[in-house]
Amino acid sequence: MTKNIESKGIQTQAIHAGEKPDTDTGASTPNLVMSSSFVVDEEISFSANNMSDETPFVYTRWSNPTIQQLEQKLAVLEQAEACVAFASGMAATAAVLLHHLSSGDHLVISNTNYPGTAEFARETLTRFGVSVTPVDSSDIEQLRNAVRDNTRMIWIETPSNPLLRISDIKACAEIAKQQNALLVVDSTFATPIATQPVTLGADLVVHSLTKYIGGHGDAMGGAVCGKQALTGPLRGEALVHYGGVISPFNAWLILRGMATLPIRMRSHEENAIKIATFLQQHPAIEKVIYPGLHSHPQHELAKTQMQTFSGMISFRTANAKQIAEGMMHQLEVIHYAVSLGHNRSLVYLMQTSDLVGSSYKLQDEELEKYRDSAGDGIFRLSVGLEDADDLCQDLAKVLR
Numbered sequence: 040m041t042k043n044i045e046s047k048g049i050q051t052q053a054i055h056a057g058e059k060p061d062t063d064t065g066a067s068t069p070n071l072v073m074s075s076s077f078v079v080d081e082e083i084s085f086s087a088n089n090m091s092d093e094t095p096f097v098y099t100r101w102s103n104p105t106i107q108q109l110e111q112k113l114a115v116l117e118q119a120e121a122c123v124a125f126a127s128g129m130a131a132t133a134a135v136l137l138h139h140l141s142s143g144d145h146l147v148i149s150n151t152n153y154p155g156t157a158e159f160a161r162e163t164l165t166r167f168g169v170s171v172t173p174v175d176s177s178d179i180e181q182l183r184n185a186v187r188d189n190t191r192m193i194w195i196e197t198p199s200n201p202l203l204r205i206s207d208i209k210a211c212a213e214i215a216k217q218q219n220a221l222l223v224v225d226s227t228f229a230t231p232i233a234t235q236p237v238t239l240g241a242d243l244v245v246h247s248l249t250k251y252i253g254g255h256g257d258a259m260g261g262a263v264c265g266k267q268a269l270t271g272p273l274r275g276e277a278l279v280h281y282g283g284v285i286s287p288f289n290a291w292l293i294l295r296g297m298a299t300l301p302i303r304m305r306s307h308e309e310n311a312i313k314i315a316t317f318l319q320q321h322p323a324i325e326k327v328i329y330p331g332l333h334s335h336p337q338h339e340l341a342k343t344q345m346q347t348f349s350g351m352i353s354f355r356t357a358n359a360k361q362i363a364e365g366m367m368h369q370l371e372v373i374h375y376a377v378s379l380g381h382n383r384s385l386v387y388l389m390q391t392s393d394l395v396g397s398s399y400k401l402q403d404e405e406l407e408k409y410r411d412s413a414g415d416g417i418f419r420l421s422v423g424l425e426d427a428d429d430l431c432q433d434l435a436k437v438l439r
Protein backbone atom coordinates (compact mmCIF):
# COMPACT_ATOMS: atom_id res chain seq x y z
CA MET A 40 0.00 0.00 0.00
CA THR A 41 1.13 3.59 -0.60
CA LYS A 42 3.30 4.77 2.29
CA ASN A 43 1.67 7.01 4.93
CA ILE A 44 -1.68 6.67 3.20
CA GLU A 45 -3.42 7.81 6.41
CA SER A 46 -1.86 11.26 6.02
CA LYS A 47 -2.98 11.72 2.40
CA GLY A 48 -6.09 13.53 1.17
CA ILE A 49 -9.33 11.62 0.73
CA GLN A 50 -9.18 11.62 -3.11
CA THR A 51 -5.71 10.09 -2.98
CA GLN A 52 -6.88 7.57 -0.40
CA ALA A 53 -9.92 6.60 -2.47
CA ILE A 54 -7.64 5.72 -5.37
CA HIS A 55 -4.54 4.28 -3.70
CA ALA A 56 -5.50 2.89 -0.28
CA GLY A 57 -5.41 -0.91 -0.06
CA GLU A 58 -3.89 -1.24 -3.53
CA LYS A 59 -0.41 -2.14 -4.65
CA PRO A 60 0.98 -3.20 -8.03
CA ASP A 61 0.86 -6.98 -8.56
CA THR A 62 4.22 -8.44 -7.49
CA ASP A 63 4.34 -10.99 -10.35
CA THR A 64 3.22 -8.86 -13.27
CA GLY A 65 3.55 -5.27 -12.14
CA ALA A 66 -0.13 -4.73 -12.99
CA SER A 67 -0.93 -1.23 -11.78
CA THR A 68 -4.66 -1.65 -11.12
CA PRO A 69 -6.12 -4.26 -8.76
CA ASN A 70 -6.19 -7.84 -9.97
CA LEU A 71 -9.42 -9.78 -9.84
CA VAL A 72 -8.70 -13.02 -7.98
CA MET A 73 -11.67 -15.36 -8.39
CA SER A 74 -9.96 -18.43 -6.93
CA SER A 75 -11.88 -20.01 -4.06
CA SER A 76 -8.86 -22.00 -2.80
CA PHE A 77 -5.25 -20.99 -2.29
CA VAL A 78 -2.20 -23.26 -2.41
CA VAL A 79 -0.49 -23.23 0.99
CA ASP A 80 2.94 -24.40 2.05
CA GLU A 81 2.20 -25.05 5.72
CA GLU A 82 -0.50 -26.79 7.76
CA ILE A 83 -3.37 -24.37 8.41
CA SER A 84 -6.19 -25.14 10.84
CA PHE A 85 -9.63 -25.74 9.40
CA SER A 86 -11.28 -23.95 12.32
CA ALA A 87 -12.29 -20.31 12.17
CA ASN A 88 -11.47 -20.25 15.88
CA ASN A 89 -7.79 -20.53 15.05
CA MET A 90 -7.84 -17.81 12.41
CA SER A 91 -5.78 -14.66 12.93
CA ASP A 92 -4.62 -11.68 10.95
CA GLU A 93 -1.50 -13.61 10.04
CA THR A 94 -3.37 -16.58 8.56
CA PRO A 95 -2.47 -16.72 4.83
CA PHE A 96 -5.17 -16.92 2.15
CA VAL A 97 -6.74 -20.39 2.39
CA TYR A 98 -10.33 -20.22 1.20
CA THR A 99 -12.24 -17.20 -0.12
CA ARG A 100 -15.00 -17.43 2.50
CA TRP A 101 -12.30 -16.52 5.04
CA SER A 102 -10.38 -13.95 3.03
CA ASN A 103 -9.37 -13.21 -0.55
CA PRO A 104 -6.82 -10.79 -2.04
CA THR A 105 -9.38 -8.75 -4.02
CA ILE A 106 -11.82 -8.56 -1.09
CA GLN A 107 -8.94 -7.62 1.20
CA GLN A 108 -8.04 -4.65 -1.00
CA LEU A 109 -11.63 -3.42 -0.72
CA GLU A 110 -11.57 -3.88 3.07
CA GLN A 111 -8.30 -2.01 3.46
CA LYS A 112 -9.43 0.87 1.26
CA LEU A 113 -12.70 1.31 3.15
CA ALA A 114 -10.95 1.10 6.55
CA VAL A 115 -8.63 3.95 5.49
CA LEU A 116 -11.54 6.09 4.22
CA GLU A 117 -13.47 5.50 7.46
CA GLN A 118 -10.34 6.14 9.59
CA ALA A 119 -11.08 2.78 11.19
CA GLU A 120 -8.60 0.15 12.29
CA ALA A 121 -10.20 -2.66 10.30
CA CYS A 122 -13.02 -3.63 7.96
CA VAL A 123 -14.82 -6.85 7.03
CA ALA A 124 -16.76 -7.05 3.76
CA PHE A 125 -19.98 -9.03 3.31
CA ALA A 126 -22.24 -10.14 0.47
CA SER A 127 -24.71 -7.31 1.06
CA GLY A 128 -25.58 -4.58 3.52
CA MET A 129 -28.09 -6.92 5.14
CA ALA A 130 -25.44 -9.65 5.51
CA ALA A 131 -23.27 -7.08 7.31
CA THR A 132 -26.22 -5.91 9.42
CA ALA A 133 -27.29 -9.42 10.42
CA ALA A 134 -23.66 -10.27 11.23
CA VAL A 135 -23.28 -7.36 13.66
CA LEU A 136 -26.64 -7.89 15.35
CA LEU A 137 -26.29 -11.68 15.73
CA HIS A 138 -22.64 -11.69 16.71
CA HIS A 139 -22.61 -8.80 19.17
CA LEU A 140 -25.97 -9.50 20.89
CA SER A 141 -27.06 -12.53 22.89
CA SER A 142 -30.15 -13.75 24.64
CA GLY A 143 -30.98 -11.42 27.56
CA ASP A 144 -29.38 -8.37 25.94
CA HIS A 145 -31.25 -5.19 25.11
CA LEU A 146 -30.95 -3.23 21.86
CA VAL A 147 -31.96 0.41 21.35
CA ILE A 148 -32.50 1.17 17.66
CA SER A 149 -33.68 4.08 15.48
CA ASN A 150 -37.45 3.65 15.06
CA THR A 151 -37.42 4.58 11.37
CA ASN A 152 -34.56 3.18 9.31
CA TYR A 153 -33.82 0.71 6.55
CA PRO A 154 -36.85 -1.65 6.56
CA GLY A 155 -34.73 -4.82 6.40
CA THR A 156 -32.87 -3.77 9.55
CA ALA A 157 -36.10 -2.72 11.28
CA GLU A 158 -37.75 -6.06 10.57
CA PHE A 159 -34.66 -8.08 11.50
CA ALA A 160 -34.45 -6.35 14.88
CA ARG A 161 -38.15 -6.58 15.69
CA GLU A 162 -38.85 -10.07 14.34
CA THR A 163 -35.63 -12.12 14.26
CA LEU A 164 -33.69 -10.82 17.26
CA THR A 165 -36.69 -11.00 19.59
CA ARG A 166 -37.09 -14.69 18.66
CA PHE A 167 -33.60 -15.24 20.07
CA GLY A 168 -34.33 -13.52 23.38
CA VAL A 169 -32.98 -10.06 22.62
CA SER A 170 -35.29 -7.24 23.72
CA VAL A 171 -35.58 -4.30 21.37
CA THR A 172 -36.64 -0.69 22.01
CA PRO A 173 -37.12 1.44 18.88
CA VAL A 174 -36.71 5.19 19.54
CA ASP A 175 -36.47 8.36 17.51
CA SER A 176 -32.69 8.54 17.88
CA SER A 177 -32.65 12.09 16.53
CA ASP A 178 -34.20 12.97 19.93
CA ILE A 179 -31.28 12.37 22.26
CA GLU A 180 -33.40 12.48 25.44
CA GLN A 181 -35.66 9.76 24.08
CA LEU A 182 -32.61 7.66 23.36
CA ARG A 183 -31.12 8.28 26.81
CA ASN A 184 -34.38 7.29 28.51
CA ALA A 185 -34.59 4.03 26.57
CA VAL A 186 -31.26 2.72 27.83
CA ARG A 187 -31.43 0.00 30.50
CA ASP A 188 -28.93 -1.93 32.59
CA ASN A 189 -28.79 -4.72 30.01
CA THR A 190 -28.51 -2.43 26.96
CA ARG A 191 -25.57 -3.84 25.00
CA MET A 192 -26.00 -1.99 21.75
CA ILE A 193 -27.33 1.29 20.36
CA TRP A 194 -27.95 1.15 16.61
CA ILE A 195 -28.55 4.38 14.75
CA GLU A 196 -28.97 5.16 11.08
CA THR A 197 -28.03 8.70 10.08
CA PRO A 198 -29.28 10.19 7.83
CA SER A 199 -32.12 7.70 8.22
CA ASN A 200 -34.38 6.12 5.66
CA PRO A 201 -36.73 7.65 4.49
CA LEU A 202 -37.22 10.81 6.61
CA LEU A 203 -33.51 11.76 6.58
CA ARG A 204 -33.46 12.31 10.33
CA ILE A 205 -30.00 13.07 11.67
CA SER A 206 -28.79 11.48 14.89
CA ASP A 207 -26.03 13.16 16.91
CA ILE A 208 -23.28 10.53 16.73
CA LYS A 209 -21.10 12.13 19.42
CA ALA A 210 -23.96 12.37 21.91
CA CYS A 211 -25.08 8.80 21.16
CA ALA A 212 -21.49 7.59 21.66
CA GLU A 213 -21.37 9.17 25.11
CA ILE A 214 -24.58 7.45 26.15
CA ALA A 215 -23.31 4.12 24.80
CA LYS A 216 -19.97 4.49 26.59
CA GLN A 217 -21.62 5.21 29.97
CA GLN A 218 -23.59 2.01 29.58
CA ASN A 219 -20.69 -0.06 28.25
CA ALA A 220 -22.79 -0.67 25.14
CA LEU A 221 -21.63 -0.62 21.52
CA LEU A 222 -22.66 2.27 19.28
CA VAL A 223 -23.27 1.03 15.74
CA VAL A 224 -23.89 3.55 12.95
CA ASP A 225 -25.43 2.60 9.61
CA SER A 226 -23.71 5.28 7.55
CA THR A 227 -24.89 4.16 4.11
CA PHE A 228 -26.64 7.46 3.27
CA ALA A 229 -23.66 9.53 4.44
CA THR A 230 -20.64 7.55 3.09
CA PRO A 231 -17.16 8.15 4.56
CA ILE A 232 -16.94 11.27 2.43
CA ALA A 233 -19.62 12.97 4.55
CA THR A 234 -19.05 11.40 7.96
CA GLN A 235 -16.49 9.17 9.62
CA PRO A 236 -18.48 7.90 12.62
CA VAL A 237 -15.45 6.25 14.25
CA THR A 238 -13.86 9.68 14.73
CA LEU A 239 -17.04 10.78 16.56
CA GLY A 240 -16.95 7.83 18.97
CA ALA A 241 -18.88 5.07 17.14
CA ASP A 242 -17.67 1.51 17.76
CA LEU A 243 -18.82 0.02 14.46
CA VAL A 244 -19.85 1.50 11.12
CA VAL A 245 -22.10 -0.48 8.78
CA HIS A 246 -22.41 0.14 5.05
CA SER A 247 -24.42 -1.16 2.17
CA LEU A 248 -21.74 -1.02 -0.52
CA THR A 249 -24.55 -1.55 -3.04
CA LYS A 250 -25.35 2.16 -2.74
CA TYR A 251 -22.95 5.15 -3.03
CA ILE A 252 -19.73 3.28 -2.29
CA GLY A 253 -20.11 0.97 -5.31
CA GLY A 254 -22.03 3.76 -6.94
CA HIS A 255 -23.06 2.20 -10.25
CA GLY A 256 -25.95 -0.06 -9.32
CA ASP A 257 -24.23 -3.18 -10.57
CA ALA A 258 -22.84 -4.94 -7.50
CA MET A 259 -24.18 -5.84 -4.08
CA GLY A 260 -21.97 -5.70 -1.04
CA GLY A 261 -21.80 -4.72 2.61
CA ALA A 262 -19.14 -3.88 5.16
CA VAL A 263 -18.46 -3.32 8.84
CA CYS A 264 -15.63 -1.03 9.98
CA GLY A 265 -14.22 -0.48 13.45
CA LYS A 266 -11.62 -1.67 15.92
CA GLN A 267 -9.90 -4.94 15.03
CA ALA A 268 -11.01 -6.36 18.41
CA LEU A 269 -14.64 -6.00 17.26
CA THR A 270 -14.34 -6.80 13.54
CA GLY A 271 -11.89 -9.74 13.92
CA PRO A 272 -14.38 -11.98 15.77
CA LEU A 273 -17.02 -10.86 13.27
CA ARG A 274 -14.92 -12.32 10.47
CA GLY A 275 -14.42 -15.56 12.41
CA GLU A 276 -18.05 -16.10 13.35
CA ALA A 277 -20.23 -14.09 11.04
CA LEU A 278 -18.32 -14.33 7.78
CA VAL A 279 -16.90 -17.82 8.06
CA HIS A 280 -19.91 -19.45 9.78
CA TYR A 281 -22.93 -17.53 8.46
CA GLY A 282 -21.25 -17.51 5.08
CA GLY A 283 -22.33 -14.13 3.67
CA VAL A 284 -19.10 -13.64 1.72
CA ILE A 285 -18.96 -11.08 -1.08
CA SER A 286 -18.04 -12.34 -4.54
CA PRO A 287 -14.51 -11.20 -5.46
CA PHE A 288 -15.98 -9.94 -8.74
CA ASN A 289 -18.38 -7.67 -6.86
CA ALA A 290 -15.55 -6.57 -4.57
CA TRP A 291 -13.51 -5.68 -7.66
CA LEU A 292 -16.39 -3.66 -9.17
CA ILE A 293 -16.94 -1.83 -5.88
CA LEU A 294 -13.19 -1.11 -5.55
CA ARG A 295 -13.34 0.45 -8.99
CA GLY A 296 -16.35 2.50 -7.95
CA MET A 297 -14.65 3.71 -4.79
CA ALA A 298 -11.86 5.45 -6.69
CA THR A 299 -14.34 8.13 -7.75
CA LEU A 300 -16.39 8.22 -4.52
CA PRO A 301 -15.14 11.64 -3.33
CA ILE A 302 -15.81 13.37 -6.65
CA ARG A 303 -19.11 11.56 -7.14
CA MET A 304 -20.31 12.66 -3.70
CA ARG A 305 -19.49 16.27 -4.55
CA SER A 306 -21.56 16.05 -7.73
CA HIS A 307 -24.42 14.21 -6.01
CA GLU A 308 -24.58 17.04 -3.46
CA GLU A 309 -24.33 19.78 -6.07
CA ASN A 310 -27.24 18.25 -8.01
CA ALA A 311 -29.24 17.55 -4.85
CA ILE A 312 -29.04 21.18 -3.71
CA LYS A 313 -30.32 22.36 -7.11
CA ILE A 314 -33.15 19.84 -7.13
CA ALA A 315 -34.14 20.42 -3.48
CA THR A 316 -34.34 24.14 -4.23
CA PHE A 317 -36.40 23.49 -7.36
CA LEU A 318 -38.79 21.23 -5.43
CA GLN A 319 -39.11 23.70 -2.57
CA GLN A 320 -40.57 26.35 -4.84
CA HIS A 321 -42.79 23.97 -6.86
CA PRO A 322 -46.54 24.40 -6.15
CA ALA A 323 -47.25 20.65 -6.14
CA ILE A 324 -44.79 20.00 -3.33
CA GLU A 325 -45.98 19.98 0.28
CA LYS A 326 -42.68 19.28 1.95
CA VAL A 327 -39.03 18.78 1.00
CA ILE A 328 -36.60 17.07 3.35
CA TYR A 329 -32.90 17.48 2.62
CA PRO A 330 -30.23 17.90 5.33
CA GLY A 331 -28.60 20.66 3.28
CA LEU A 332 -31.69 22.89 3.40
CA HIS A 333 -32.09 25.47 6.17
CA SER A 334 -35.62 24.15 6.59
CA HIS A 335 -34.33 20.72 7.70
CA PRO A 336 -35.01 20.56 11.46
CA GLN A 337 -31.45 19.35 12.08
CA HIS A 338 -29.59 21.37 9.49
CA GLU A 339 -27.23 22.78 12.15
CA LEU A 340 -26.36 19.31 13.47
CA ALA A 341 -25.94 18.05 9.91
CA LYS A 342 -23.45 20.85 9.27
CA THR A 343 -21.34 19.72 12.23
CA GLN A 344 -21.16 16.02 11.37
CA MET A 345 -21.53 15.87 7.58
CA GLN A 346 -18.91 17.19 5.19
CA THR A 347 -21.35 16.78 2.33
CA PHE A 348 -25.14 16.55 2.62
CA SER A 349 -25.13 13.63 0.16
CA GLY A 350 -27.71 13.12 -2.59
CA MET A 351 -30.86 11.84 -0.88
CA ILE A 352 -34.02 13.96 -0.94
CA SER A 353 -37.46 13.04 0.39
CA PHE A 354 -40.51 14.98 -0.69
CA ARG A 355 -44.25 14.88 -0.18
CA THR A 356 -47.05 15.78 -2.58
CA ALA A 357 -50.81 15.56 -2.65
CA ASN A 358 -52.13 12.63 -4.76
CA ALA A 359 -48.90 10.70 -4.28
CA LYS A 360 -50.21 7.49 -5.85
CA GLN A 361 -51.30 9.30 -9.00
CA ILE A 362 -47.96 11.04 -9.28
CA ALA A 363 -46.14 7.73 -8.74
CA GLU A 364 -48.22 6.28 -11.58
CA GLY A 365 -47.16 9.19 -13.78
CA MET A 366 -43.53 8.65 -12.82
CA MET A 367 -43.67 5.01 -13.90
CA HIS A 368 -44.76 5.99 -17.42
CA GLN A 369 -43.57 9.51 -18.13
CA LEU A 370 -40.11 9.96 -16.69
CA GLU A 371 -37.42 10.09 -19.37
CA VAL A 372 -34.27 10.20 -17.30
CA ILE A 373 -35.09 9.24 -13.72
CA HIS A 374 -35.84 5.57 -13.12
CA TYR A 375 -38.81 4.64 -10.96
CA ALA A 376 -36.96 2.03 -8.91
CA VAL A 377 -35.84 1.21 -5.38
CA SER A 378 -32.29 1.51 -4.07
CA LEU A 379 -30.09 4.59 -4.04
CA GLY A 380 -26.62 5.98 -4.49
CA HIS A 381 -26.28 5.01 -8.13
CA ASN A 382 -24.95 7.21 -10.92
CA ARG A 383 -28.54 7.11 -12.28
CA SER A 384 -31.29 9.02 -10.48
CA LEU A 385 -33.88 6.79 -8.83
CA VAL A 386 -37.21 7.74 -7.31
CA TYR A 387 -39.68 5.63 -5.35
CA LEU A 388 -42.84 6.22 -3.36
CA MET A 389 -42.43 4.90 0.19
CA GLN A 390 -46.01 4.18 1.25
CA THR A 391 -46.68 5.01 4.87
CA SER A 392 -49.07 2.09 5.42
CA ASP A 393 -46.35 -0.31 4.24
CA LEU A 394 -43.56 1.13 6.32
CA VAL A 395 -45.24 1.96 9.61
CA GLY A 396 -47.42 -1.16 9.58
CA SER A 397 -45.08 -3.89 8.35
CA SER A 398 -41.61 -2.58 9.15
CA TYR A 399 -41.67 0.04 11.91
CA LYS A 400 -44.90 -0.86 13.75
CA LEU A 401 -45.14 2.74 14.98
CA GLN A 402 -47.90 3.76 17.36
CA ASP A 403 -49.44 6.82 19.00
CA GLU A 404 -47.19 9.85 19.17
CA GLU A 405 -44.42 8.35 17.02
CA LEU A 406 -46.94 7.36 14.35
CA GLU A 407 -48.33 10.89 14.35
CA LYS A 408 -44.84 12.33 14.08
CA TYR A 409 -44.10 10.05 11.13
CA ARG A 410 -47.37 10.96 9.38
CA ASP A 411 -46.67 14.61 10.01
CA SER A 412 -43.54 14.31 7.86
CA ALA A 413 -44.56 11.63 5.37
CA GLY A 414 -48.36 11.86 5.06
CA ASP A 415 -49.67 8.73 3.32
CA GLY A 416 -46.41 8.32 1.49
CA ILE A 417 -43.15 10.09 0.76
CA PHE A 418 -41.07 10.06 -2.41
CA ARG A 419 -37.45 9.09 -1.90
CA LEU A 420 -35.29 10.58 -4.61
CA SER A 421 -31.71 9.44 -5.02
CA VAL A 422 -30.23 12.24 -7.06
CA GLY A 423 -27.83 10.88 -9.66
CA LEU A 424 -25.02 12.39 -11.68
CA GLU A 425 -27.05 13.46 -14.73
CA ASP A 426 -27.44 17.16 -15.61
CA ALA A 427 -29.51 18.83 -12.90
CA ASP A 428 -31.60 20.68 -15.51
CA ASP A 429 -32.65 17.40 -17.11
CA LEU A 430 -33.65 16.02 -13.72
CA CYS A 431 -35.72 19.11 -12.89
CA GLN A 432 -37.46 18.98 -16.29
CA ASP A 433 -38.24 15.30 -15.75
CA LEU A 434 -39.76 16.01 -12.33
CA ALA A 435 -41.68 19.04 -13.60
CA LYS A 436 -43.48 16.78 -16.10
CA VAL A 437 -44.95 14.53 -13.43
CA LEU A 438 -45.55 17.00 -10.58
CA ARG A 439 -48.99 18.49 -10.85
Ligand SMILES: *Cc1c(COP(=O)(O)O)cnc(C)c1O
Binds near residue numbers: 127128196228261
Ligand atom coordinates in the same frame (compact mmCIF):
# COMPACT_ATOMS: atom_id res chain seq x y z
C1 LIG B 1 -29.72 -0.70 1.22
C2 LIG B 1 -29.48 -0.48 2.65
C3 LIG B 1 -29.17 -1.53 3.51
C4 LIG B 1 -29.14 -2.96 3.02
O1 LIG B 1 -28.13 -3.15 2.07
P1 LIG B 1 -28.20 -4.25 0.89
O2 LIG B 1 -26.88 -4.10 0.24
O3 LIG B 1 -29.37 -3.93 0.03
O4 LIG B 1 -28.37 -5.58 1.58
C5 LIG B 1 -28.94 -1.25 4.83
N1 LIG B 1 -29.01 0.02 5.31
C6 LIG B 1 -29.29 1.05 4.51
C7 LIG B 1 -29.35 2.41 5.08
C8 LIG B 1 -29.55 0.85 3.17
O5 LIG B 1 -29.86 1.89 2.38
